[in-house]
Amino acid sequence: MNYRTLGKTNLKISEISLGTWQVGGKWGDPFDFKNAEQILNKAVDGGVNFIDTADVYGNEIGQSETAVGRFVKSRSEKIYIATKCGRQINPHVNEGYQPKILRKYVEDSLTRMGLDTIDLIQLHCPPTEVYYRPEIFEEFDKLKDEGKIQNLGISVEKVEEALKGIEFENVCTVQIIFNMFRQRPSELFFEQAKKKNIGILARVPLASGLLTGKFSKESSFGQNDHRFFNRNGEMFDKGETFSGIDYETGLQAVEELKTVFKEKNMAQMALRWILDFDAISCVIPGASHPEQVESNIGALNSPNLRPEQIIAIKGVYDKYIKPQVHQLW
Template sequence: MNYRILGKTNLKISEISLGTWQVGGKWGDTFDHNNADTILNAAIDAGINFIDTADVYGDGESEKAVGRIVKARKEEIYVATKCGRQLNPHINQSYTVKALRNFVESSLKNMNLEKIDLIQLHCPPTEVLYRPEIFELFDRLKDEGKILNLGVSVEKIEEGLKAIEFDNVCSLQLIFNIFRQRPTELLFEQAKKKNIGLIARVPLASGLLTGKFTKETTFGKDDHRTFNRNGEAFDKGETFSGIDYNKGLDAVEELKKQFPDYDLPLLALKWILEFEEISCVIPGASSPQQILNNLKMEDAPALTQQQKDAIKHIYDTYIKADVHQLW
């Protein structure tokens, strides 16, 4: 396992880490703690030392599973969680200092931890990023020993650029993958300048970049890939990276033609980690085997410039017009 520094947190984290949106089972399933324990232990056994969760994953059950395993293991495991998405309605006016403090307290209780290594605002409305009192709260929480670092998970590039204007923001979590390439422009430049750690989420575009889906593939009714394709429940960009499903399939087929000898998920992860600005990528897993498959990326050869150019051409041809300026 290779390790990278998460910006000005100075935490040395595994470049392939673990996202836990689906760690208790597949999307839409009832949370399975036995499955979660198996996956989390397999991840740590493999050298993963950074686990990303959120208070809304499994309605707090994901945090409970993460905390339980972290306390049971001897290794130093860094925990990142998120707050804010429980607010209903999820609008700027709902974001108050009191509400966010309560969420942090609840996360600490869920995980049975004394401190949180990285607390992240969970894709807040853009207006929240213009409110200094929200960010000042986390300085107080740090002084109280309840958190070590603050990050922000964002939907849009503009939100990320605004968030890192606050000196206490140490990291950004953003969608970055072969089908979402805009961050390589201004955001990467500014993040590097300010020593901001970048956490790449949705690396496989909700599974599209596994190459396993077809036009006949169906998903469960409680799976966001069924009910959120047009942003019915949350930002459309979280589902298939905001791409029309059929257009995504066409782009995947072209990737298969260009890279016939490359396992597509490993190609997707390798491409992300070719960028030194990225601190880690957090693919999810609903089984230990998925973790082991992802870790094969460590042994894959570096991409050539010709291969990178081929990926850029596919993005420009099939994807860019539909997503580039939206996020």
């Protein structure tokens, strides 16, 4: 495993870390604590020392956090935990974001995970208007002074939100969708993040599985899987599902990418492409079984992409993807 500094947190975290949106099983399946434990153990055995979770991950509030909390106590290694708050607000609107509500969410997360402090708490994709409210960010300074959190980050949908969020001095990290089908962050945002020493966590690195190259027109997804019910943003931001790409268009793009990578593991190439950007602190692919963790970590054995491959990837993006998504997020 290789490690990079997570911006001004100064934490040294694994280049390949673990996102736990579906760690207890496939999307929509009942949460399986035993499976979650196996996935988490496989990750840490492979050198992962950074786990990203959220209070809303799982079929019920707190299931993923509970699994992560139990797991951390079972290991002797130093494991950094990042969680998130805000998505419990319903309806999920700007007015629902209040300092005392967010404080309660943080305290509940601490209780569920059995921790004294949270290494990184992140606002969980709040409405854009929240980034214009200093009192929200000030509350996290108070929580830090009380020792309940160590660092504040934001998880965003849009580049606009990332740029606005890092204007707040106490924002240390940004979690943002970045992959071969979502390239806009590498422009102005990466430049500004470097200037401010902001750690960048690349989420949805495989475009909800599209970039594994394993899907086809015949592939089906369960009715409780967001890849079935959220393709047009019916439940949350459309960009969370297949990075906002029309599924059929995404399949066409993937077929061309396969010719770029030949017989190589496409998922590993997709992760390698992200890690070749020095602005990135780590990539946080998810896993629904331990074998996926092993495959993801295997990306570190892949050489940096060659210049001609990078040019070809950009060509595929410009042809299929950019017209659909570039200016939306």
